Structure formats: C-alpha cells, structure tokens
Amino acid sequence: MSTTTPASTEKVDERLVKASPWKKLLGRPELGSVIGAVAVFIFFMIFADSFLRATSLATVLYASSTLGIMAVPVALLMIGGEFDLSAGVMVTSSALISSMFSYQMTANTWVGVGVSLLVTLAIGVFNGVMLTRTKLPSFIITLGTFLMLTGMNLGFTKLISGTVSTKSIADMQGFDSAKSVFASTFSIGGVDFKITIIWWLALVLVATWILLRTRIGNWIFAVGGDLDSARAVGVPVNKTKIGLYMGVAFGAWISGQHLLFSYDVVQSGEGVGNELIYIVAAVIGGCLITGGYGSAVGAAIGALIFGMTSKGIVFAEWNSDWFKFFLGAMLLLATLLNAWVRKRAEASK
Amino acid sequence: MARFRTWVSIAVAGALGLSLAGCSSTGGKRAEDARKSQAAQGRAAVDTPRWTFAMITHSGDGDTFWDIVQNGAKQAATKDNINFLYSHNEEANQQAQLVDAAVDKKVDGIIVTLAKPDAMKSALARAEKAGIPVITVNSGSEIYKKYGAITHIGQDETIAGEAVGKELNKRGKKKALCVLHEQGNVGHEQRCEGAKKAFDGKMTNLYVEGTNMPDVQSSIEAKLQSDTSIDSVVTLGAPFAATAVKAKEDASSKAEVDTFDLNDKVAQGLKDGDLGFAVDQQPYLQGYEAVDLLWLYRYNANVLGGGLPVLTGPEIVTKDQAAKLQEFTKRGTR
Numbered sequence: 001m002s003t004t005t006p007a008s009t010e011k012v013d014e015r016l017v018k019a020s021p022w023k024k025l026l027g028r029p030e031l032g033s034v035i036g037a038v039a040v041f042i043f044f045m046i047f048a049d050s051f052l053r054a055t056s057l058a059t060v061l062y063a064s065s066t067l068g069i070m071a072v073p074v075a076l077l078m079i080g081g082e083f084d085l086s087a088g089v090m091v092t093s094s095a096l097i098s099s100m101f102s103y104q105m106t107a108n109t110w111v112g113v114g115v116s117l118l119v120t121l122a123i124g125v126f127n128g129v130m131l132t133r134t135k136l137p138s139f140i141i142t143l144g145t146f147l148m149l150t151g152m153n154l155g156f157t158k159l160i161s162g163t164v165s166t167k168s169i170a171d172m173q174g175f176d177s178a179k180s181v182f183a184s185t186f187s188i189g190g191v192d193f194k195i196t197i198i199w200w201l202a203l204v205l206v207a208t209w210i211l212l213r214t215r216i217g218n219w220i221f222a223v224g225g226d227l228d229s230a231r232a233v234g235v236p237v238n239k240t241k242i243g244l245y246m247g248v249a250f251g252a253w254i255s256g257q258h259l260l261f262s263y264d265v266v267q268s269g270e271g272v273g274n275e276l277i278y279i280v281a282a283v284i285g286g287c288l289i290t291g292g293y294g295s296a297v298g299a300a301i302g303a304l305i306f307g308m309t310s311k312g313i314v315f316a317e318w319n320s321d322w323f324k325f326f327l328g329a330m331l332l333l334a335t336l337l338n339a340w341v342r343k344r345a346e347a348s349k
Numbered sequence: 350m351a352r353f354r355t356w357v358s359i360a361v362a363g364a365l366g367l368s369l370a371g372c373s374s375t376g377g378k379r380a381e382d383a384r385k386s387q388a389a390q391g392r393a394a395v396d397t398p399r400w401t402f403a404m405i406t407h408s409g410d411g412d413t414f415w416d417i418v419q420n421g422a423k424q425a426a427t428k429d430n431i432n433f434l435y436s437h438n439e440e441a442n443q444q445a446q447l448v449d450a451a452v453d454k455k456v457d458g459i460i461v462t463l464a465k466p467d468a469m470k471s472a473l474a475r476a477e478k479a480g481i482p483v484i485t486v487n488s489g490s491e492i493y494k495k496y497g498a499i500t501h502i503g504q505d506e507t508i509a510g511e512a513v514g515k516e517l518n519k520r521g522k523k524k525a526l527c528v529l530h531e532q533g534n535v536g537h538e539q540r541c542e543g544a545k546k547a548f549d550g551k552m553t554n555l556y557v558e559g560t561n562m563p564d565v566q567s568s569i570e571a572k573l574q575s576d577t578s579i580d581s582v583v584t585l586g587a588p589f590a591a592t593a594v595k596a597k598e599d600a601s602s603k604a605e606v607d608t609f610d611l612n613d614k615v616a617q618g619l620k621d622g623d624l625g626f627a628v629d630q631q632p633y634l635q636g637y638e639a640v641d642l643l644w645l646y647r648y649n650a651n652v653l654g655g656g657l658p659v660l661t662g663p664e665i666v667t668k669d670q671a672a673k674l675q676e677f678t679k680r681g682t683r
Contacts, residue, residue: 050453055452055453056453056454059450059453062446062449066442154532163535164532164534164535164538165535168467259442262442262445262468262471263442263445263465263467263470264467265465265467265468267468269534270440270441271440274440310443311446311450314434314436314447314450314451314454315450315453317432319435321410321411
C-alpha cells in the first residue's frame with residue numbers, strides 16, 4: 001500500500017508526496033463519526049425490532065435532517081474558530097418574522113419568506129460585525145444575541161398577535177407553493193420522505209464543495225487554524241467570519257420556514273437549547289472546538305447519529321428519560337475516538 | 350495516593366456507621382413501602398390480546414404532574430393487559446416526530462396531548478391513515494374532533510379558570526395575582542384569562558421563570574412588596590404554591606395563596622392552612638381513563654362522552670378534603 005518515493009538525489013517537496021488512499025482516509029475528520037454511526041445503526045437494528053422498517057428510517061432521516069440543516073453551517077463556523085449560541089432561537093425568530101409579516105401586512109406568504117430571509121441574514125451580520133469590531137469572544141457576543149432574540153420572540157409575538165403563538169396563515173396566497181418548497185413530502189416506493197432531507201443533502205454538498213474546492217474554504221480553515229498567520233498572508237479575516245455567521249443565519253432561515261410551513265402556526269417560546277445540540281452534532285462529526293479542523297459531511301453524520309438515537313430509543317421502547325445520558329456519553333466517546341484517529345493519522349504521515 | 354485511599358475508607362466507614370446508627374422511625378423508604386402495599390396491586394384482569402398503546406405528551410423532563418398521569422395510565426395498562434409506552438418532548442416538532450415514530454411502530458392506540466395542536470396535524474393524519482385510534486388528553490378539548498381523535502379527556506382550562514374566579518369572589522377577594530410559570534403556554538394563558546373573566550376584583554398577570562425556583566420566589570416577593578393591596582396569589586402548578594407561600598412570608602404580606610393542581614405539599618399546605626384552595630384536574634384520571642377508553646374502543650368499539658370531551662376537572666379542594674387526599678398524594682396518585 002505504501003508509496004515509493006523516487007530514490008534520487010533530488011529532494012521532492014513534501015507537499016507533493018502522494019499519500020496512499022488508506023492514509024488519506026485515516027486523515028479525514030469524519031472517519032470517527034462514520035464508525036460511530038455504523039455502530040449506533042447496528043445497535044438499534046438488534047435492539048429495536050421496528051427500526052429497520054422503511055417508514056421508520058424515513059422518520060429517523062427526517063429527525064436527522066431538521067437538525068442537520070443547522071449542524072452543517074454551524075460546523076463551518078466552528079471550523080472558522082467561532083461559536084453561535086443564538087442559532088437555536090434564530091430558527092424560531094425566522095419563522096415568527098415570516099409568519100407575522102405575511103399576516104399583518106396581508107401579503108403573499110412569499111413576501112414574508114423574503115423579508116424573513118433578509119432579517120435573519122441581518123441578525124447573522126450583526127453577530128459577525130459585533131464579533132470583528134469588539135474583538136470579544138464569540139461565546140459572549142452570541143450569548144447576548146441569544147438572550148435578546150429569546151426575549152424579542154416572546155415580546156413581539158405577544159405584542160403583535162396578542163397571544164404566545166402566531167395566527168394561522170394556511171389560508172393565505174402563496175402558502176401552498178411555499179409549503180411544497182419547505183415542508184412537502186415525496187414518495188419513493190410507497191414510503192413518504194420529507195423534503196428537508198433534500199435541503200440537508202444539498203447543504204452538505206455545497207458546504208463540502210466550498211470547504212475543499214474553493215478559496216473561501218481555504219480562508220475558513222485559515223482563520224480557524226491561526227488567525228494572525230491568516231491575516232498576515234492576506235486572508236480577509238473579518239469578511240470570512242461575517243460570512244460564516246450569515247451561513248448559520250441562512251440555515252436558520254431554512255429551518256424556520258420549514259417549521260412555519262409544516263405547522264402554519266409558530267410557538268414563540270421554542271428553540272432554546274437547540275444551539276447546543278447543533279454544536280454536539282458538529283463535534284461528534286469531528287469538528288475541533290478550537291477551530292481549524294472538521295468537515296460538513298462529519299456534521300451531517302453527527303446529525304444522523306443524533307436522529308438515530310433519539311428515535312431509536314422510542315423504537316426500542318426504552319424510557320426516554322435516559323436519552324440525554326446517552327447523548328452525553330456518545331459525545332465523549334465520539335470525541336475520544338476522533339482524537340485517537342487523528343493522532344494515528346498524524347503519526348503515520 | 351495512599352493518603353487518598355485512607356480518606357476514602359474513612360468516608361465509607363463513616364457513611365455506613367451513620368446509616369446503621371441513625372435510623373429514622375418516621376417517613377423515608379419504609380413508610381413509602383408500607384403505603385405502596387395498600388395501593389392497588391397489578392395483574393391483568395382481562396383476556397384480550399396484549400396491545401401496545403403509546404402516550405406522547407408535551408411535558409418537559411422530570412415533571413410531577415405528568416408522573417401522576419403516567420401512574421394512572423400504567424395502572425390501567427396493567428389491568429387491561431396493555432404494553433404501555435411513554436415519551437415526551439416540550440418542542441412541538443419533536444413531539445410530532447415522536448407520534449410519527451409511534452405510527453411507524455404500528456402501535457394499537459395513541460394517546461396524545463394537543464398543547465400545540467397545529468404541529469400535530471400531519472402526524473395525526475398519518476395515524477388516521479394507518480387506522481390507529483387516537484385519544485387526546487389534557488389539552489385540546491376544542492379541536493380534538495377536527496384531528497380525528499375519538500374522544501378527549503381533560504379539563505377545559507377556561508372553565509377551570511372561571512371556577513377559580515368564582516371561588517375568589519366567594520372568599521371576598523379584591524385584588525389577585527396570576528403567576529404564569531411558562532411563557533408561551535396557551536393553556537396557562539386561558540386559565541388566567543378565565544379567572545380574570547369570572548373575578549369581580551382586579552387581576553394582574555405575573556410571568557416567572559418556572560425552571561428557576563429562586564427566581565419565582567423573588568419575582569412574587571417583589572410584586573407583593575411593591576403592591577401591598579394584593580390579597581390573593583394564584584399559582585398555576587402545584588410545585589409553585591409552596592414557593593409562593595415562602596415569598597408571601599418573606600414579604601410579610603397577608604395574601605392568600607391558591608393554586609391549580611395538587612401534590613403532597615399542596616395537600617399538606619391546605620391542611621395547615623397555608624393555602625386557601627386548590628383546583629384539581631385529577632391527572633391520574635386522565636392517564637387511567639385514556640388507556641381504559643382506548644381498550645374499550647378496541648375491545649367493544651365503545652366511545653365515551655357522546656361527542657363531547659370527558660371532563661376530569663375542575664374540582665375545588667379545600668381544607669376539609671385535604672386530610673383524606675393526603676394519603677393518595679403521598680402515593681403519587683393524586
């Protein structure tokens with residue numbers, strides 16, 4: 001399997017040495033999570049008799065996709081070396097803005113969807129600009145945004161709608177076409193799949209392409225790996241970070257519209273705590289908490305592990321009280337496995 | 350390391366010694382076991398096949414009220430030879446996914462709460478398509494039919510609120526405080542709304558952070574200190590009644606504390622006169638009846654309620670009934 005370096009006096013530049021495919025595989029950030037996902041799948045295959053039904057797998061995929069749509073941009077942000085604690089409530093904000101704008105203005109729902117995209121992206125820009133201007137840690141900045149959004153979600157909804165949830169927009173123009181984009185189901189061989197799965201896969205593909213095939217991807221790895229060196233070689237650090245926060249906002253917008261068009265009414269108090277789940281998915285998928293390392297595919301597999309566990313416990317008929325315990329144990333195990341695989345890969349280079 | 354080991358062995362020996370020497374002659378596990386032996390014993394009393402019923406609620410983690418609902422459901426499940434599954438999530442879309450999972454499992458019956466009804470629409474439509482009978486409990490009394498449920502078991506929150514308003518009038522109260530411990534809960538809003546409607550005096554709402562007891566206490570305290578004319582405090586959940594009593598004492602206010610729902614502490618409080626009255630919606634009954642009625646539907650196609658929801662409350666509990674109820678609240682069935 002090993003490559004033979006030409007035994008000539010010429011020194012070959014080490015960056016041009018061809019690595020064997022096996023070593024390449026070992027060096028991938030998502031390897032640990034793939035092993036974990038296979039293990040979890042086999043585990044529930046044995047212990048939950050209805051887990052392997054096509055309809056069950058569709059439910060698992062749906063649960064994974066609603067999380068995965070957020071886990072992918074959050075993973076990119078973490079590779080860039082930052083956090084976003086406002087990601088969970090931003091989803092709810094996005095849905096609320098869309099719903100209330102359409103209802104109050106009696107506008108076509110697509111107008112609300114567009115306005116929601118602009119406002120949500122603006123929240124992302126706010127996070128990014130605050131971070132780059134103040135030089136405060138992103139943990140603090142987005143913690144502030146998280147609290148402000150939580151309050152605004154409740155406050156504005158109560159102020160505008162008079163109750164804690166929005167009014168239904170199901171009878172308004174454009175609802176059906178928007179629903180088909182964000183919350184429809186399609187059948188493959190008699191099994192219903194939710195469209196969020198398509199969104200999820202598309203996001204994974206786009207994010208992976210950005211990371212591995214574009215200049216922007218190099219910038220993301222650079223700002224997460226070593227900020228000062230990145231700045232020194234001319235990477236537009238601030239633009240990159242603001243862009244990453246906008247990416248998370250874009251994910252929040254898709255998730256928010258999905259919530260709205262699935263249920264046509266939004267509860268204003270939801271989304272709190274989900275931001276940590278997104279981070280968990282990204283970390284299980286091989287992202288380093290310190291930045292500079294990770295992958296979008298890994299985050300997607302992290303989301304898949306989460307979906308399999310949360311629904312697998314139901315299929316296995318276990319008490320869901322233990323779910324959080326399993327999740328925590330899995331986070332630790334996955335992180336240890338990832339660290340071990342990375343060490344092996346680096347040692348064998 | 351050796352020193353550490355010595356400490357550990359001292360600690361272990363100490364703990365063992367204390368637990369052997371310090372027996373309590375009152376309360377504790379032994380008293381609980383004695384009470385349990387008086388509670389109903391479980392064995393199937395029917396010869397129907399073993400069906401599987403799944404209950405999916407909007408409860409958060411570790412909730413007293415839903416524990417009692419589960420106790421009732423499990424009792425009925427034992428009697429009716431049912432394999433009973435319980436799952437819960439406070440996020441609407443997660444709850445809908447749990448219903449989806451139950452449909453995938455092809456269970457024989459589903460019990461669900463409609464606190465956030467719109468989120469459950471598609472999941473319940475799937476259940477209907479799969480031919481699984483659905484009973485709604487606790488919340489959703491005005492819409493359960495639209496969602497294809499065979500019946501609804503619970504208390505109408507507005508009616509329960511009105512009962513509180515009337516009871517306050519009876520007690521000659523003039524200014525009341527309604528303490529909402531969950532921002533965004535529609536049922537809670539309806540309770541305070543109903544109480545406000547039936548109450549002749551003035552009623553104001555106070556929002557507190559229910560997951561943070563010290564915050565609940567300080568908020569109520571601040572409110573009572575800033576407005577000394579408040580003569581009654583209504584809390585919306587049993588665990589918050591005791592906290593409101595503490596807050597009242599610290600603020601040295603004369604207000605009477607009343608509450609929705611019941612638990613052991615509330616029964617004790619009623620007995621001691623710390624609390625005025627409690628409005629019980631009998632959660633045990635909600636769980637028990639839901640399983641039992643599903644069983645009846647599968648066994649005999651019976652439906653209770655005649656097209657109207659089956660009400661389990663409101664029942665006003667005062668000092669007079671508290672002593673009797675306490676043996677049941679201790680057992681975790683009231």
